[in-house]
Amino acid sequence: xxxxxxxxxxxxxxxxxxxxxxxxxxxxxxxxxxxxxxxxxxxxxxxxxxxxxxxxxxxxxxxxxxxxxxxxxxxxxxxxxxxxxxxxxxxxxxxxxxxxxxxxxxxxxxxxxxxxxxxxxxxxxxxxxxxxxxxxxxxxxxxxxxxxxxxxxxxxxxxxxxxxxxxxxxxxxxxxxxxxxxxxxxxxxxxxxxxxxxxxxxxxxxxxxxxxxxxxxxxxxxxxxxxxxxxxxxxxxxxxxxxxxxxxxxxxxxxxxxxxxxxxxxxxxxxxxxxxxxxxxxxxxxxxxxxxxxxxxxxxxxxxxxxxxxxxxxxxxxxxxxxxxxxxxxxxxxxxxxxxxxxx
Ligand code: HEC
Ligand code: HEC
Numbered sequence: 001x002x003x004x005x006x007x008x009x010x011x012x013x014x015x016x017x018x019x020x021x022x023x024x025x026x027x028x029x030x031x032x033x034x035x036x037x038x039x040x041x042x043x044x045x046x047x048x049x050x051x052x053x054x055x056x057x058x059x060x061x062x063x064x065x066x067x068x069x070x071x072x073x074x075x076x077x078x079x080x081x082x083x084x085x086x087x088x089x090x091x092x093x094x095x096x097x098x099x100x101x102x103x104x105x106x107x108x109x110x111x112x113x114x115x116x117x118x119x120x121x122x123x124x125x126x127x128x129x130x131x132x133x134x135x136x137x138x139x140x141x142x143x144x145x146x147x148x149x150x151x152x153x154x155x156x157x158x159x160x161x162x163x164x165x166x167x168x169x170x171x172x173x174x175x176x177x178x179x180x181x182x183x184x185x186x187x188x189x190x191x192x193x194x195x196x197x198x199x200x201x202x203x204x205x206x207x208x209x210x211x212x213x214x215x216x217x218x219x220x221x222x223x224x225x226x227x228x229x230x231x232x233x234x235x236x237x238x239x240x241x242x243x244x245x246x247x248x249x250x251x252x253x254x255x256x257x258x259x260x261x262x263x264x265x266x267x268x269x270x271x272x273x274x275x276x277x278x279x280x281x282x283x284x285x286x287x288x289x290x291x292x293x294x295x296x297x298x299x300x301x302x303x304x305x306x307x308x309x310x311x312x313x314x315x316x317x318x319x320x321x322x323x324x325x326x327x328x329x330x331x332x333x334x335x336x337x338x339x340x341x342x343x344x
């Protein structure tokens with residue numbers, strides 16, 4: 001076990017002394033807060049933040065409710081799709097074929113029986129949805145490394161049994177190297193966009209879990225948010241139709257954004273652990289390191305927790321181990337909330 005990393009050396013201790021005399025005296029509270037916030041003490045793994053891994057309840061017993069079969073339309077497209085077409089994991093519904101370059105077959109259709117169409121979950125625009133991940137703009141190197149990490153079992157989830165990641169894993173396991181590369185090149189060329197609105201609040205509209213995220217019922221009253229982020233579509237019907245313009249709302253505890261900003265800018269015991277030193281200016285990504293700005297806060301939360309729990313290995317995850325070693329769940333929450341407010 002590494003010892004608390006700061007103060008580590010005689011030199012640092014002198015630094016601490018001089019901070020005590022010059023800063024702590026005039027500004028005791030601020031300096032104390034900075035010390036507590038510095039992210040420089042290893043922390044133990046806390047329980048899984050279940051709100052970041054919403055799991056659909058089993059369907060109610062008895063015959064399935066009858067659902068409308070369509071065909072359906074959306075405001076921004078002349079096309080229409082039936083319910084059956086909207087549930088086909090081997091032909092991604094593509095509402096706006098003109099909005100992106102032609103998709104390689106593996107992206108649009110996958111390869112039955114196991115390689116599911118990437119664009120079904122991650123959308124033809126690559127912007128993804130909160131229950132999966134944004135792929136647009138990821139570098140080819142990082143993308144390939146991640147699919148291979150799913151394929152060889154080194155990247156898993158801290159929570160077993162959730163369909164989106166199970167299907168992602170089965171897909172990766174069946175993929176060939178040339179398919180991974182074709183998909184990586186397609187998504188790398190797409191511009192990352194953000195569809196998330198972050199709202200600080202103490203009360204949230206009553207949530208239920210549907211579609212592996214939260215569905216809010218504006219008429220259902222409210223409940224206290226507590227120390228959670230609850231994320232879901234602004235319009236659930238639009239979400240179910242896989243409309244690429246679906247907007248999401250993430251309710252975060254009051255104060256998270258200011259805290260997250262400060263943590264992002266000052267993380268760790270040296271500048272090397274500040275998020276931007278690896279993720280680049282504005283956290284938009286640098287070299288092979290992925291952009292983390294303007295992404296779904298619950299998907300960011302899952303990654304931070306999965307690095308910390310050891311469920312996510314492979315790729316360059318050891319770089320993030322140095323960072324999450326010091327993180328509490330509350331730090332992850334604040335960082336995820338703040339990063340979600342930024343332009344990708
Ligand atoms: C059934 C839905 C689904 C399908 C289909 C799917 N994925 Fe995924 N994908 C996911 C989920 C879920 C995650 C992980 C989210 C998490 O860790 O919280 C993911 C993550 C990824 C990541 C990692 C992104 C990152 O930023 O780390 C890559 C790369 C990826 N998928 C590529 C693909 C490719 C290539 C295909 C098609 C061959 C594909 N996916 C098909 C659901 C899916
Ligand atoms: C020492 C370099 C380094 C620092 C500092 C760093 N990161 Fe990372 N981060 C990485 C690398 C490398 C990856 C890709 C890991 C992999 O290959 O699995 C990554 C991945 C991530 C991911 C997953 C992204 C995805 O697409 O799935 C998140 C979230 C993340 N970092 C958040 C942060 C935050 C927040 C901070 C600051 C508190 C931070 N990182 C600081 C190097 C760093």
